[in-house]
Amino acid sequence: MSLLFEPVRLRDLTVTNRAWLAPMCQYSAVDGLPDDWHLAHLGARAAGGFGLLLTEATAVVPEGRISPQDVGLWGDEHVAAWRRITGFVHEQGAAIGVQLAHAGRKASVFRPWSPVQGSVPRAEGGWPTLGPTEVAFPGYAAPAAMTPAQIAAVPGQFAAAARRAHAAGFDVVELHAAHGYLLHQFLSPLTNRRTDDYGGTPENRARLLVETADAVRAVWPDGKPVFVRVSATDWTDGGLHVDDVAAVVKDLAAHGVDLVDVSTGGLVPAQVPVAPGYQVPHARRVRELSGLAVAAVGLITSAEQAEQVLGDGAADAVLLGRPALRDPHWPLRAARELGDAVAWPPQYQRAAWR
Numbered sequence: 001m002s003l004l005f006e007p008v009r010l011r012d013l014t015v016t017n018r019a020w021l022a023p024m025c026q027y028s029a030v031d032g033l034p035d036d037w038h039l040a041h042l043g044a045r046a047a048g049g050f051g052l053l054l055t056e057a058t059a060v061v062p063e064g065r066i067s068p069q070d071v072g073l074w075g076d077e078h079v080a081a082w083r084r085i086t087g088f089v090h091e092q093g094a095a096i097g098v099q100l101a102h103a104g105r106k107a108s109v110f111r112p113w114s115p116v117q118g119s120v121p122r123a124e125g126g127w128p129t130l131g132p133t134e135v136a137f138p139g140y141a142a143p144a145a146m147t148p149a150q151i152a153a154v155p156g157q158f159a160a161a162a163r164r165a166h167a168a169g170f171d172v173v174e175l176h177a178a179h180g181y182l183l184h185q186f187l188s189p190l191t192n193r194r195t196d197d198y199g200g201t202p203e204n205r206a207r208l209l210v211e212t213a214d215a216v217r218a219v220w221p222d223g224k225p226v227f228v229r230v231s232a233t234d235w236t237d238g239g240l241h242v243d244d245v246a247a248v249v250k251d252l253a254a255h256g257v258d259l260v261d262v263s264t265g266g267l268v269p270a271q272v273p274v275a276p277g278y279q280v281p282h283a284r285r286v287r288e289l290s291g292l293a294v295a296a297v298g299l300i301t302s303a304e305q306a307e308q309v310l311g312d313g314a315a316d317a318v319l320l321g322r323p324a325l326r327d328p329h330w331p332l333r334a335a336r337e338l339g340d341a342v343a344w345p346p347q348y349q350r351a352a353w354r
Contacts, residue, residue: 002338003310004303005331007051008317010258010293012223013171015095015317017051017342018310019331022297022319023099023174023229025056025066027111032059032072033081042085045324046092047345049331053094054227054261054319057101057176060161064102064182067111068125073098073161079168086169092345097172097227098165100158100216104182105131105143105191132185132192132199138269151198154182154208155215162216166224173220174227175212179266183209184231187248188267190239206248210255217256225258227295232262232282235270242282246289259293261319262286277305284314295319303334 005017021042028037034055042053059065059072072078082098089096108126110116119141120126130150131143162173177183185191186208192199198207209228217226230249232242249260262283265272272278279298287294296315300306306318323330335342336353344352 002307002335002340004307004318004338005335005340005342010172010225013095013225015051016093017049017331018317019050019306019334020295020317020319021045021050021053021324022321023054023056023176024321024325025070027067027069027113029069029071032062032065032070032074032078034071034078034085035081038071039085039088042096043088043092044328046089046094046096047348048327048329049335049342050094050320050324051331052172052317053089053096054172054174055096055098057103057181058098058161060100060102060157063107063127063130064104064157065107066101066103066181067109068120069111073100073164073168074157076164079164082165082168082170090169093343095171096169097174098168098170099174099176099229100161100165101176102154102157102182103129104185105129105135106137106140106180109140131182132194135191135193137180145194148196151208155212158212159215159219162220166219166221172225172227173216174229174261175209175216176229177209178229178231178261178263180231180268181266183212184267187245188234188240190234190236190268202244202247206251209248210251213252213255213257226256227259227261228252228257229261229263230286231264231266232279232286233264234267235265235272236268239267242285243289246286249286249292250290253290253292257292259295259316260286260290261295261297262315263297274299276301277309280309280314284312287313287315297321303337306334307338
């Protein structure tokens, strides 16, 4: 069997393969509630053979949404809506994780296909945003610098969402500390210009992420894994470098984190050298320096390429984004290309390659 279709065990969770669905925002919720669109989107990929599915960025508080149409887990009313989805995913033999997020200064913006872009005015359903300091993302409204009390509340907000995630049937929680959202904003010196215990030194800038990981691990069942998504570089002078991020990741291993999902960028506009597998070297470096399991993502499109990433020891799993949007059954096709025999849904077996 290929490496891509070998199972992987994380704490008490066994994932059937290493082809995983990357978290991708759908911008299609009302009041943070996932609906039939989310069931169809995630359910199709579960039936299509992905071993683990990660939800889109799921806000831990209403003001943490990227757009007014983002999903959330800030209220008990969200639990039943998510449970319908996790139940269907489990029926297909897949595992499912929720990516818990707070967008910070990048919150309250129009969804990508809106004819207007930038920050949503209050009159149209927007809200004031928060950040480590008052530095705005270009083209967005300036955030208010968070007070000590507001910072202190963040770990508890993530922990409360993690409790609901367990009640909703999720197998994994992933803390979103990438792509320029709140936890990433604290990590990077480009956006964190605080002079208190949450700014200045690398240790201080990582403090909120570490405290959030501790708070989530304290309420999340011991047998279930915790992931963190990081941006391994800001692609900008003066920003985070992969070795900086690897040092934070190494520390997270001592705080109950089991795997790091390694992406890049998103904090500030930057020239990114996009090419097939362009983020894989960052995943390899984080894995080598931290000793923690990692997943690689970013223009991994073919079965052969995914297998090579695993075979080269660059990552322990691969995450598929746009290829999974184009082909919900990407793993089933990849298995055929790699010569693996995997189970098809019984409803689709007559279409399986013989």
